[in-house]
Amino acid sequence: MTGGNPTTLYDVVxxxxxxxxxxxxxxxxxxxxxxxxxxxxxxxxxxxxxxxxGVRTLxxxxxELPISLEAMAMWHDIRGLVDDDCGFHMHGQIKVxxxxxxxxxxxxxxxxxRALGYRHEEIVDAQELRRLxxxxxxxxxxxxxxxxxxxxxxxxxxQAFRRSAEAAGVAIYEGCGVERVExxxxxxxxxxxxATVEAPVVVNAAGAWAGRLAALFxxxxxxxxxxxxxxxxxxxxxxxxPVVSCAGRALSFKQTDRGTxxxxxxxxxxxxxxxxxxxxxxxxxRRAAQAAIAxxxxxxxxxxxxxxxGLEAKTEDLLPVIGxxxxxxxxxxxxGFSGHGFQLVPVVGAIIAELAASGSTTRQIAPFALERLxxxxxxx
Amino acid sequence: MSKLQDVAVLGAGPAGxxxxxxxxxxxxxxxxxxxxxxxxxxxxRNVEGNENxxxxxxxxxxxxxxxxAAAALNxxxxxxxxxxxxxxxxxxxxxxxxxxxxxxxxxxxxxxxxAVLLAGGAQERPNPFPGWTLPGVVSxxxxxxxxxxxxxxxxxxxxxxxxxxxxxxxMTQLLALGxxxxxxxxxxxxxxxxxxLPHLPRALAAWKxxxxxxxxxxxxxxxxxxxxxxxxxIAAAGNDRLESLTYRPRGSKAVTVPARLLLVHEGVVxxxxxxxxxxxxxxxxxxxxxxxxxxDGWGETSRAGLYVAGDGAGIGGAEAARLRGEIAAxxxxxxxxxxxxxxxxxxxAPLRRALDRxxxxxxxxxxxxxxxxxxxxxxEETVVCRCEEVTAGQIRRAAGKGGPNQLKAFTRAGMxxxxxxxxxxxxxxxxxxxxxxxxxxxxxxxxxxPLKPVTLGELATLxxxxxxx
Numbered sequence: 035m036t037g038g039n040p041t042t043l044y045d046v047v048x049x050x051x052x053x054x055x056x057x058x059x060x061x062x063x064x065x066x067x068x069x070x071x072x073x074x075x076x077x078x079x080x081x082x083x084x085x086x087x088g089v090r091t092l093x094x095x096x097x098e099l100p101i102s103l104e105a106m107a108m109w110h111d112i113r114g115l116v117d118d119d120c121g122f123h124m125h126g127q128i129k130v131x132x133x134x135x136x137x138x139x140x141x142x143x144x145x146x147x148r149a150l151g152y153r154h155e156e157i158v159d160a161q162e163l164r165r166l167x168x169x170x171x172x173x174x175x176x177x178x179x180x181x182x183x184x185x186x187x188x189x190x191x192x193q194a195f196r197r198s199a200e201a202a203g204v205a206i207y208e209g210c211g212v213e214r215v216e217x218x219x220x221x222x223x224x225x226x227x228x229a230t231v232e233a234p235v236v237v238n239a240a241g242a243w244a245g246r247l248a249a250l251f252x253x254x255x256x257x258x259x260x261x262x263x264x265x266x267x268x269x270x271x272x273x274x275x276p277v278v279s280c281a282g283r284a285l286s287f288k289q290t291d292r293g294t295x296x297x298x299x300x301x302x303x304x305x306x307x308x309x310x311x312x313x314x315x316x317x318x319x320r321r322a323a324q325a326a327i328a329x330x331x332x333x334x335x336x337x338x339x340x341x342x343x344g345l346e347a348k349t350e351d352l353l354p355v356i357g358x359x360x361x362x363x364x365x366x367x368x369x370g371f372s373g374h375g376f377q378l379v380p381v382v383g384a385i386i387a388e389l390a391a392s393g394s395t396t397r398q399i400a401p402f403a404l405e406r407l408x409x410x411x412x413x414x
Numbered sequence: 415m416s417k418l419q420d421v422a423v424l425g426a427g428p429a430g431x432x433x434x435x436x437x438x439x440x441x442x443x444x445x446x447x448x449x450x451x452x453x454x455x456x457x458x459r460n461v462e463g464n465e466n467x468x469x470x471x472x473x474x475x476x477x478x479x480x481x482x483a484a485a486a487l488n489x490x491x492x493x494x495x496x497x498x499x500x501x502x503x504x505x506x507x508x509x510x511x512x513x514x515x516x517x518x519x520x521x522x523x524x525x526x527x528x529a530v531l532l533a534g535g536a537q538e539r540p541n542p543f544p545g546w547t548l549p550g551v552v553s554x555x556x557x558x559x560x561x562x563x564x565x566x567x568x569x570x571x572x573x574x575x576x577x578x579x580x581x582x583x584x585m586t587q588l589l590a591l592g593x594x595x596x597x598x599x600x601x602x603x604x605x606x607x608x609x610x611l612p613h614l615p616r617a618l619a620a621w622k623x624x625x626x627x628x629x630x631x632x633x634x635x636x637x638x639x640x641x642x643x644x645x646x647x648i649a650a651a652g653n654d655r656l657e658s659l660t661y662r663p664r665g666s667k668a669v670t671v672p673a674r675l676l677l678v679h680e681g682v683v684x685x686x687x688x689x690x691x692x693x694x695x696x697x698x699x700x701x702x703x704x705x706x707x708x709x710d711g712w713g714e715t716s717r718a719g720l721y722v723a724g725d726g727a728g729i730g731g732a733e734a735a736r737l738r739g740e741i742a743a744x745x746x747x748x749x750x751x752x753x754x755x756x757x758x759x760x761x762x763a764p765l766r767r768a769l770d771r772x773x774x775x776x777x778x779x780x781x782x783x784x785x786x787x788x789x790x791x792x793x794e795e796t797v798v799c800r801c802e803e804v805t806a807g808q809i810r811r812a813a814g815k816g817g818p819n820q821l822k823a824f825t826r827a828g829m830x831x832x833x834x835x836x837x838x839x840x841x842x843x844x845x846x847x848x849x850x851x852x853x854x855x856x857x858x859x860x861x862x863x864p865l866k867p868v869t870l871g872e873l874a875t876l877x878x879x880x881x882x883x
Contacts, residue, residue, distance in 0.1 A: 208815050327874050
């Protein structure tokens with residue numbers, strides 16, 4: 035089938051039309067590269083379109099902080115990058131402690147951050163917590179807060195990145211999955227369902243399917259899958275501004291610009307990776323509703339209008355894989371964001387562009403090397 | 415959690431009642447579930463309550479026939495769950511095939527079932543035009559519900575604009591109850607008749623149905639109600655509520671009249687939300703301009719153990735619904751081992767012949783009342799998705815290769831509480847037009863659960879053990 039497609043040459047081919055793929059393509063094209071982007075379904079079909087779109091440094095793994103803080107600065111000037119505010123509002127992110135021991139845990143992290151010289155998080159008492167979140171349940175004792183954090187609108191962000199990427203010259207092939215990979219001279223040839231492309235550099239931003247793509251290049255990646263469920267409710271009167279999470283429960287809770295409540299936090303649905311399908315599991319989802327009501331008792335009567343689950347890759351240590359393939363020359367990985375990749379979108383694209391152009395980066399990406407996962411597996 | 419019944423039947427209209435009664439007669443335990451407080455579905459809504467009343471008389475003999483079906487159901491020994499809303503259906507292998515989640519009296523419940531028969535019927539075809547969301551603009555179906563449940567008819571003369579048998583039937587019923595009609599704007603294109611005539615000989619096999627329709631037309635003519643033919647466009651206007659109505663017959667000038675109440679109707683389409691949500695295969699029905707679930711001869715969908723009967727299988731009317739319900743019951747009984755295949759085939763044979771007769775006039779009626787093209791091509795500023803207030807122009811501008819689901823993400827059309835029931839078809843048609851494709855090619859929204867809104871508090875107290883992975 036693929037033999038009939040004429041071959042198009044690029045400097046870089048990005049595989050995956052989620053936000054990370056788009057961001058990489060955008061940065062690469064702005065750097066002067068000719069870029070083709072292959073997307074099996076359509077732009078934002080899976081995790082990017084199903085994201086809660088939290089823009090958060092709060093509670094991030096220490097290893098991610100250097101790039102996450104840089105990404106935060108980029109979010110504050112996101113218009114400069116994609117000529118749109120992406121629906122980003124700096125209303126803060128708050129991680130609530132429901133009891134003294136949870137608060138002690140938050141304080142411990144705070145001390146650790148301060149010892150490392152980080153100042154983006156702070157601990158607040160019950161009174162300040164109530165000022166920030168008037169409807170919070172009375173038993174909550176305090177919180178960790180990152181005031182410059184917030185949330186964006188995932189679909190608006192997708193459209194803005196797509197528009198900018200196309201304006202920068204990126205050729206987007208939707209409905210074009212990669213069926214075969216061949217090594218041809220100094221280039222990779224990717225045979226897709228409706229196009230054949232060649233480039234010396236390939237970016238793997240294939241999300242939940244990144245492990246399969248890596249395997250086509252000879253990289254074995256032990257990769258898990260997440261199908262985190264999200265609830266959106268009917269519209270309610272202005273309720274809260276910041277994005278709320280909870281120290282002792284799986285919960286993420288925010289109100290969108292439209293007034294709907296968006297509730298998630300990692301409760302897992304069922305999925306079928308082969309069929310690219312997810313199924314909501316309401317019995318499991320019950321825990322998200324319970325957590326939301328525990329923190330905000332007054333939402334008990336609010337109706338859910340839609341529930342869904344997005345599909346994405348999860349690594350063993352929940353850190354992403356960012357950087358060159360250990361075995362396939364010219365292959366750059368950007369996947370495995372394990373449920374918290376949205377905020378990193380602007381910076382990871384910049385890192386990939388830097389790696390593609392010069393083979394190295396000034397950013398601290400050592401903790402995200404693929405070898406950490408494969409080596410462990412070999413040892414096990 | 416409720417006790418396992420072998421079969422859950424969803425919908426207590428002609429199809430669901432007939433299926434439940436037949437299954438019980440074959441010794442199969444059945445739970446019949448319906449949102450309404452009593453049996454009847456749409457066509458026989460409140461049939462027990464209207465027995466021997468003036469409203470019941472005005473509604474006619476076809477309506478009164480529902481009382482016998484309801485009586486048979488009440489004596490059948492089915493578990494009857496009225497006032498129960500289906501909000502989620504899950505495949506729960508291996509312990510019992512299906513989990514039917516319902517909402518009743520403020521609480522949630524789950525019924526396990528080996529087979530599920532969907533008999534949810536039809537819905538009115540979405541029909542966006544300028545001003546259709548104004549108070550004072552109501553669908554004919556909704557007006558008929560008020561008539562059936564509350565004996566309520568409009569006090570002032572009403573305008574009726576639409577196409578198909580339902581407006582004719584409603585007007586006959588309304589006139590019998592002393593209601594006043596300001597005028598009937600018949601929107602079926604004049605040219606439809608020529609396309610319909612070749613199907614007339616076959617339709618004559620159901621001459622009784624045709625005679626009924628002619629009777630409605632005659633009543634309308636005798637009543638002196640002004641009738642405007644071949645109306646291509648309508649628009650409602652007013653501050654806060656309907657004050658005037660503008661209509662334009664094809665090839666002539668627009669006319670504006672004062673109006674307080676406008677009833678509209680552009681035919682019915684199968685309710686496909688549950689089968690879409692379950693990922694069943696669907697086919698485009700060009701004759702009825704809609705999708706319908708792909709079914710085998712027993713009404714089974716592409717998902718084993720999930721059946722559809724009644725107008726949800728394709729519009730066929732009450733008698734066809736009843737027959738499809740019985741045929742599905744035989745198919746299910748056979749699958750559950752209560753009948754041999756030979757027995758099921760033998761019992762189904764006369765039902766299939768009767769179904770053929772009941773469906774005889776469909777091709778003629780579908781061609782005669784095929785919706786005018788304007789229904790699928792609303793003007794730029796016309797609201798298409800009323801939940802999220804998205805206009806036809808916004809949808810056209812966002813049209814892209816990602817299909818209805820990407821369009822939903824980009825415009826929010828179909829994201830509201832009605833889950834796209836009101837805009838799904840319009841979006842598919844608009845997209846098809848922009849992409850130079852067809853609605854059949856473009857497809858339909860993914861339907862997300864829950865099928866009906868459920869509160870966070872209700873979900874939090876759902877009492878079912880979690881499945882072990």
